[in-house]
Amino acid sequence: MKPGFHDPVLDAQACFRAAMEAMARPGRVQEIVPPEGIPNALDPAAAALLLTLVDADTPFWTDAGEETRGWIAFHCGAPLVPPGDAAFAVVTGALPPLSLFREGTDEAPQDGTTVILQLRHLVPGEGWRLLGPGIETEHRLRVDGLPEGFATSWDARRAAFPRGVDLFLCAGTRFAALPRTVRIEEHG
Amino acid sequence: MSAAVQEAGGYNFAYLDEATKRMIRRAILKGLAIPGHQIPFGAREMPLPYGWGTGGIQVTASVLGPRDRLKVIDQGADDTTNAVSIRRFFQRVAGVKVTTRTAEATVIQTRHRIPERPLTEGQVLVFQVPMPEPLFRLEPRLAETRRLHALGDYSLAQLRLYEDIARQGETGSSYNHPVMVNGRYLMSPSPIPGYDNPKLHRSAAILLFGAGREKKIYAVPPWTEVSSLDFDDHPFRPMLAAAPCAFCGSRDSYKDEIVSDDRGGRVFVCSDTDHCRENQR
Known part of the structure; x- marks a missing residue:
């Protein structure tokens, strides 16, 4: 088993700051310092987010294989659970319907799953028009690898606010976030 | 800073252990995703008493990195006991650079003020919060306030405002005047003067709130709509x-x-x- 972060304390801090910027400014693309010795199925950005945020207190679910599960179990010590019970989910293949994950309750919406999703490309400055808290006028982000009709189903789910799931979109060493508050306009 | 502060050995970077930081960091991320909603967290005992900013310090400790420059203010001043102690604390346990200048700071921990100079995108403002529940004096049962937040039922707060105006001709609160965040959650801005409330509205900086004794964290992302609670015919007017x-x-x-x-x-x-x-x- 290879080490995770080169410096577990400071690398986790740097990754968290990027994650906080990403969540506070939806659609803004962030870059991380890649961890070492990560499983083949994981993007460096997804692996860094796991090392930064997931531990024994956060049950997780993933569609990835044995190697990734073993890596998460070793580095994070998080228990593997069905998707409906997971605090964090790591999706390496096709995105399942978001209704698979828990969305919290009206009294405890923070129990909604944080989904870490791996994609082919994240291109800032074009594509979707993002609106909502954290965005001065608009942010633009092109995302390659999401299922058809994602933006429509995302919009439909926004009616459940404050309940909902929050997404980290990862591609290589880069990632962006879509908190449940963000509005996606496909053609704008 | 003139006085050299020696770094203390034997502590993790920024005092807190990594598991605690992870827990607080998760709460901060959910707080940003649900603007104005209070997230419970397991506040730790800190080497200073409740009421001295333990919530703010834990948030700062979880956010702070070696490249940051920290400013700490207490009622707007850099040179009061609380501000000096917290600044020295982070110099000793994190070895970070500190400043008294708002323009130079990347992380600003504050007790009860927002700096006059407009904040910028690269800055994080951390508020020390004594009582995070804006309905606290109106409804003492926390289980009930949670339900009222879930329902978005803030008629108690509106009624209180109405009674103040009916009796005194104006709202009774010159500080800690509750705000609506993104049109959904009623939030305590911490005891900042009403004069500072408009600075919460569409701020360029990330606003984080930590309440140590009450064990709550909440946040307002940048550029978020924040309005002081008022009536159309009695608009909020800070003094x-x-x-x-x-x-x-x-x-x-x-x-x-x-x-x-x-x-x-x-x-x-x-x-x-x-x-x-x-x-x-």
């Missing part, structure tokens, strides 16, 4: 001392009233010491 600052002459900054002699003399000075110093330059 401001009419006198200019005795040091810098500023008329539009928030002032402290200072007793200047034993014959009832009083002067007004800027509460934001960095802003006042810049004006005097």
Whole structure:
């Protein structure tokens, strides 16, 4: 088993700051310092987010294989659970319907799953028009690898606010976030 | 900073252990995703008493990195006991650079003020919060306030506002005046003066709130709509001392009233010491 972060304390801090910027400014693309010795199925950005945020207190679910599960179990010590019970989910293949994950309750919406999703490309400055808290006028982000009709189903789910799931979109060493508050306009 | 502060050995970077930081970091991320909603967290015992900013310190410790430059203010001032102690604490346990200048800081921990100088995108403002529940004096049962937040039922707060206006002709709160965040959650802005409330609205900086004793964290992302609770025919009007600052002459900054002699003399000075110093330059 290879080490995770080169410096577990400071690398986790740097990754968290990027994650906080990403969540506070939806659609803004962030870059991380890649961890070492990560499983083949994981993007460096997804692996860094796991090392930064997931531990024994956060049950997780993933569609990835044995190697990734073993890596998460070793580095994070998080228990593997069905998707409906997971605090964090790591999706390496096709995105399942978001209704698979828990969305919290009206009294405890923070129990909604944080989904870490791996994609082919994240291109800032074009594509979707993002609106909502954290965005001065608009942010633009092109995302390659999401299922058809994602933006429509995302919009439909926004009616459940404050309940909902929050997404980290990862591609290589880069990632962006879509908190449940963000509005996606496909053609704008 | 003139006094050299020796770094303390034997502590993890920024004092807290990594598991605690992860828990607080998760709460901060969910707080940003649900603006204005209070997230419970397992506040740790800190090496200073409750009421001295334990919530703010834990948030700062979880956010802070070696490249940050930290500013700490207490009622706008960099040189009061609380501000000096917290600044020295982070110099010792994290070895971070500190500053008293708002423009230079990347992380600003504050007790009860927002700096006069407009904040920028690269900055994080951490508030120390004594009582995070805006409905606290109106509904003592926390289980009930959680339900009211879930339903978005803030009629108690509206009623309180109405009674204040009916009795006194104006709202009774000159500080800690509750705000609506993104049109959904009623939030305590912490005991900042009403004068600072408009600065919460569409701020360029990330605003984080930590309440140590009450064990809650909440947040307002940048550029988020924040409005002070009011009525259409009684719009929220913050109070401001009419006198200019005795040091810098500023008329539009928030002032402290200072007793200047034993014959009832009083002067007004800027509460934001960095802003006042810049004006005097």
